[in-house]
């Protein structure tokens with residue numbers, strides 16, 4: 001590089017630094033405004049996540065960007081990232097407490113990760129939360145006596161037994177709820193053990209989400225829904241979307257969404273391990289899609305084996321769904337062995353047709369994810 005080029009670059013880079021610093025000041029200003037919105041919402045009991053406002057705002061900014069010669073997707077990406085920050089910041093202000101006269105909430109297994117998250121959200125909403133873990137059962141009776149709600153979030157393998165043996169003497173009007181990732185058996189166990197209000201939840205996210213904005217919570221009604229309607233409103237204020245489902249319908253969807261998904265991820269990891277794949281080398285040659293896939297597989301093994309064993313082993317029917325998968329895998333492998341390229345293409349087209357409009361939709365969504373995977377690279 002000659003001196004002139006160096007000087008020119010330095011000059012321009014200095015200007016860019018100045019613009020980025022202005023951006024920082026603007027970000028500070030935006031965060032402060034969002035915090036004020038948070039306070040207003042807190043006072044009025046409005047949900048943290050306002051999808052219509054977001055859609056309207058994004059549409060306007062996209063239009064304005066276009067008129068300014070800026071790619072609409074650029075402002076959309078930036079604003080979506082900023083809005084994620086807004087949810088975290090609004091959360092700190094706390095949330096309106098929908099039910100004032102509840103009594104305490106006892107979270108059984110509250111020292112676990114998901115229990116911890118719900119404990120935090122309930123506390124931020126003004127509820128008195130008591131944690132009951134396996135070492136403090138001697139306090140159980142006195143905690144239950146004042147409980148307006150008991151929330152069970154213990155490993156799946158012990159959930160039903162615990163409900164039947166330990167939660168069968170709750171005050172009659174106490175709400176009994178759980179967060180287990182299967183629903184039929186726990187909801188039945190709660191209905192058997194307790195004669196008062198019963199409701200099952202399955203939060204469709206892990207404990208590391210930061211904010212519940214845009215997350216999904218499945219609810220399976222048990223008994224006396226009018227007694228726990230406030231809780232559904234409370235969850236909506238946290239920003240989550242409530243999806244109602246029959247326990248059986250939920251569980252059969254979960255076979256594919258969870259048991260099969262996690263099991264095939266497990267086998268993928270097992271295969272890499274047995275083949276003694278060199279992850280460093282794989283990463284060196286990885287395309288963004290491979291890196292994303294590897295990240296999704298690898299992240300499983302950063303978590304608790306017991307949790308995944310529970311999710312996969314909890315449902316008797318999972319083995320059938322996984323067995324079907326294996327049959328399809330075997331049949332597809334036969335195509336490969338036979339060198340039947342034409343049949344492969346035929347089946348590909350059948351599946352593509354079956355995906356319908358979802359295929360291009362997923363392609364668009366994944367493009368954005370893959371681009372951010374690429375952005376994360378540092379060399």
Ligand SMILES: C=C(O[C@@H]1C=C(C(=O)O)C=C[C@H]1O)C(=O)O
Nearest residue numbers: 034037048049050053054083086
């Ligand atoms: C700030 C608000 O809360 C959330 C965050 C938004 C943002 O950062 O612009 C917009 C809508 C809400 O989902 C709001 O409601 O205006």
